[in-house]
Amino acid sequence: MSMFPIATTGTIPVSTFGQVFFSGIPQTFTHLQLRVYGRTTSAVANSQTAGLQLSGSTSYDGHGVGGNGTAVFATRQGFFNAWFDQPYIPGASSTANVFGIQIIDILDYTNTNKNKVIRGLGGYDANGSGVVSINSGFSINTAAVTTITVNVSGAFFAAGSRVDLYGISTSNPTGA
């Protein structure tokens, strides 16, 4: 198997965590994948408040395209944002027990010849509402990624959320 768990929050038991921080990321994989099952306590229904930072860098651009069941939308963050905006997850006003999914891929994260380009797929359906999108992010930094921070601005991850970080190899360590 080439996809390995690096770290996980487990199921977050209480709504008191505004950030998840993964440090000491091994430099032995080729790619990273962050998988979020989340909901926030934000009052905003489509809560695009789960932001991402790589190695503490605070300068990102980002774009997204998606649909909400009736229309498509395209967005741009603009230059030098402190966080990369991930796909939408539900907020406190969304239907109870509805959580969103985000799959975030960071390719070649140790390659110092490459700025870090982030690809995020995500969405949720709330039985009458919802959203789906693909998002891109850009960090003007060729340094290897050693830490990842997932942030909920002005709110917390709702209880029941979880954030998992995986490493993806391009070789098989056991030769199987």
Added chain:
Amino acid sequence: MSVFLQPIYTQTVGAGGAASITFNNIPQGFTDLKIVVSGKTGFANDSYILRFNNDTTNDYSWTRVYGTGSGATSDRTTNVNYIIGPSITTGANPASTFGNAEFYISSYAGGNFKQVFANGVSEANTTAAYQMLNSGIWNDTSPITSLTLSSFYSSTFAQYSTFTLYGLSNVYDTRVPLAPTLGTVTDLAGFFSVAFTPAANDGADTYWGYSPAAITSPTYGATSPIVVGPFESQFNYNATNWVAAVNSLGVTPSATVSSGNVTSNNYASIATVTNSSAGGFNALFTNIPQYYTHLQIRLIGRASSASAGAPVYIQMNGDTGNNYSWHYMIGNGSSVTAGGLSPYGDIEGMGMVISGNLANAQCVYLIDIADYTNLNKMKALKATGGYDLNGSGYVNVTDGIYNNYAPITTLNVQAYAGFTQYSHIALYGIG
């Protein structure tokens, strides 16, 4: 071994570029194929194109939806000789920036037409950038034994572009894994780095590093060593069963480490810079581990500068902007003075022995950076030190702050005109 996502082959483009990337002799034992690409070409707004089994006839169709930041578009083309993939580059196509994309090819070895799903982005800090979802079909019932990726605009893939082909399978573990053998255990001040050797054909999907004495849940790793902890410092621990081979059927811990008991100390050396040759130098510490609680710099040395009061100055995370402030208080044996600057491009205030002072005299500083990984705290620095020149000298207390919440991953410790020969700057992690 459980095979869910099996790497088949990786190709990395070398100097000079590559017009296309082909995977031949694709194994037929998987359920699906996946391609992960970190790619770049020399043509603006380029996209991947995909063909199978060297088929260049008009046997393909595709559909896509994409956004540019200001609008969204969907289009379709039928009866063409390729499937279009995600965008690779933007109009700006800046240096060191590569697209991020993946392709899924379901039931590639079956007897139906072959479906492709792909998604990708070409982000580049520009007004317009592409996010794209693609679907496509190859109207052929042959098993896919080779595939070729190339540029829509017939450009070349740039150096450092990587293409990895994976096989996906629904084969599961059939036995519990075999235990690894533990090797050397290295103290990391509150953590231990544990080396291990996997057993041959152990069937492990991953490895856990854990200990009943540690406070947290297991850490994961694909390769040796694994960092285990945290532990209370100044205690002895028996490194028994600290690494386990893991798959979906079980966890098999290792035996006791051959080196026996280990002690977690308060301090661990991260790196030391000493210049044994003449000439000024500075100390740059990069990739600072993130598992300690505090950092401490121990410095003994002198500056090459002849300017009176030339200080040590420190920058964090490569930030050279005016994002620091600092104050100092010094006593010279007869009076006390104080000062400071804000905002400033570094933290200074720690005066050094300079060129022209008493020969071979050195200044000494202990510099502490507390809670350096905490995202809720600006990074505060405290230094104590000074020097005596047999008749003159200083004792110094300096504090400084870096107006940033980011964890400290890099420290640049510098002296005006550089540190002299034999100066010694050591970085420690404190548990």
